[in-house]
Amino acid sequence: MALVAVLPLLTLSCSETPPPQQHHKTQFMALGTLVTVSLWGVDEDDAAEAVRTVEDELNRIHKTWHAWQPSTLTEINAALAAGKTYSADPPTLALLRKAQDLAHRSGQLFDPAIGKLVALWGFQSDDRPDAPPPARADIERLLANLPDMNDLVISGDSLSSTNRDLKLDLGGFAKGYAVDQAIERLRALGIDNAIVNAGGDLRAIGAHGERPWRIGIRDPQSAGVIATVDTQGDESVFTSGNYERFFTWDGVRYHHIIDPRTGYPATGTVSATVIHRDASTADAAATALLIAGPGKWRRVARDMGVTQVMLIDEDMHVTMTPEMEQRVYFRTETPPQVTVSEP
Amino acid sequence: MTRADIIVVAFTLALLPFLYGTFWNRQGPADTALIIDESGREFSVPLDSGQQLRIDGPLGVSVLEIADGRIRFLDSPCRGKQCIHSGWLDESGEFAACLPNRVSVAVSGGEPLYDSINF
Numbered sequence: 148m149a150l151v152a153v154l155p156l157l158t159l160s161c162s163e164t165p166p167p168q169q170h171h172k173t174q175f176m177a178l179g180t181l182v183t184v185s186l187w188g189v190d191e192d193d194a195a196e197a198v199r200t201v202e203d204e205l206n207r208i209h210k211t212w213h214a215w216q217p218s219t220l221t222e223i224n225a226a227l228a229a230g231k232t233y234s235a236d237p238p239t240l241a242l243l244r245k246a247q248d249l250a251h252r253s254g255q256l257f258d259p260a261i262g263k264l265v266a267l268w269g270f271q272s273d274d275r276p277d278a279p280p281p282a283r284a285d286i287e288r289l290l291a292n293l294p295d296m297n298d299l300v301i302s303g304d305s306l307s308s309t310n311r312d313l314k315l316d317l318g319g320f321a322k323g324y325a326v327d328q329a330i331e332r333l334r335a336l337g338i339d340n341a342i343v344n345a346g347g348d349l350r351a352i353g354a355h356g357e358r359p360w361r362i363g364i365r366d367p368q369s370a371g372v373i374a375t376v377d378t379q380g381d382e383s384v385f386t387s388g389n390y391e392r393f394f395t396w397d398g399v400r401y402h403h404i405i406d407p408r409t410g411y412p413a414t415g416t417v418s419a420t421v422i423h424r425d426a427s428t429a430d431a432a433a434t435a436l437l438i439a440g441p442g443k444w445r446r447v448a449r450d451m452g453v454t455q456v457m458l459i460d461e462d463m464h465v466t467m468t469p470e471m472e473q474r475v476y477f478r479t480e481t482p483p484q485v486t487v488s489e490p
Numbered sequence: 491m492t493r494a495d496i497i498v499v500a501f502t503l504a505l506l507p508f509l510y511g512t513f514w515n516r517q518g519p520a521d522t523a524l525i526i527d528e529s530g531r532e533f534s535v536p537l538d539s540g541q542q543l544r545i546d547g548p549l550g551v552s553v554l555e556i557a558d559g560r561i562r563f564l565d566s567p568c569r570g571k572q573c574i575h576s577g578w579l580d581e582s583g584e585f586a587a588c589l590p591n592r593v594s595v596a597v598s599g600g601e602p603l604y605d606s607i608n609f
Contacts, residue, residue: 174524174594175526175530176526176530176594179589180587181585181594181596183596183606273589273590274549274568274570274590276569277569344607344608347608347609348608349606349608351605351606355605360605360606361603361604362604362605362608363583363603363604363606363607363608364607364608365607369577371581372581372603372604372607375603375604385608386608386609388609390575391609392570392572394570420608
């Protein structure tokens with residue numbers, strides 16, 4: 148009888164606690180941010196090899212797509228600005244085609260062609276100089292001939308531009324692309340249970356043993372967590388937030404997500420969270436939805452094919468799609484006011 | 491019920507709070523900070539004592555403060571000061587980083603509430 152009482156507890160302890168070596172969590176700096184790779188059910192040697200593989204891949208992508216340090220991207224930008232064509236390799240062409248498609252589906256709100264505008268705001272630097280926001284006249288001059296991804300012409304393996312002001316900056320997309328590539332590398336190594344988190348944006352595959360991976364979504368107004376979501380199978384969780392990079396000048400805060408319609412930081416939405424299978428789409432969609440704001444996010448979500456969306460506005464009012472509402476559990480003492488709306 | 495049964499049942503009941511706390515009531519408070527500097531060196535520091543740490547980076551010295559079981563960036567040579575705006579870290583799984591000065595802090599301990607944090 149006593150054994151009957153003890154056994155369930157021992158069984159519980161066995162099922163809930165994997166041997167320590169089954170869960171590996173490693174952090175390193177890459178892509179200009181902190182990357183965390185979580186693995187489950189992998190032995191120590193395989194885990195070390197997997198982390199090395201991911202780190203090498205992310206460093207390769209960082210060097211290729213860096214927007215302001217010498218890279219393939221800066222070579223492309225220099226050629227396009229000079230009115231020349233650039234012969235690109237297949238991976239580069241595939242990435243730019245994907246960016247072009249996502250930009251088109253976002254109504255050009257996700258616009259990787261506005262590198263000049265981003266640079267004008269000073270956000271193409273590791274540490275923005277202590278300087279005022281750009282003059283309105285300079286912003287309007289760029290807006291008058293603002294490029295979008297339709298100006299990038301991909302013909303065969305050559306790239307050219309119909310707008311000399313086109314300057315590619317894949318800031319709203321490269322992290323998603325890199326996370327997708329990292330997950331592909333892990334899968335090629337036979338790893339089926341993992342999270343790759345690059346600076347807060349992540350893709351999770353498989354599970355943490357018998358339970359799903361549990362993700363905390365950060366509160367945009369504090370360092371704490373506002374909500375949790377358990378991932379299912381293979382999902383990316385990406386958030387664009389106006390708190391990630393910003394500067395304050397004369398008491399006004401300016402963040403780094405520039406609305407290509409106005410030339411100024413997007414207003415109306417503090418953070419946009421997207422759950423979607425591939426990280427590239429989730430990344431671009433989160434950026435586009437934050438820019439779209441409360442009035443236009445539904446159309447952008449529909450056109451980009453994302454169905455799990457959560458927006459938080461400046462008053463901490465939460466708007467969610469029904470599919471997202473089924474997934475998210477709020478952790479705050481006082482749950483926020485929530486509106487559920489079809490996209 | 492034999493005397494042995496009673497002893498084992500009592501032992502089991504005594505064990506319940508421990509098992510509950512360990513496996514079900516996943517506790518969030520962190521007890522350790524993992525600091526990574528520009529060269530990739532890792533420092534593990536307990537959060538149970540008040541102290542200030544000075545970490546060298548490419549821009550200068552990042553100052554971290556540990557107090558009351560939590561840690562924060564107290565001072566930083568970067569311009570944006572977003573590492574300082576991150577505030578205190580005290581829940582397992584949270585982290586903050588000064589990217590310009592290439593210093594990051596992640597806190598852990600006990601059983602984390604989350605496997606990963608999205609922001």
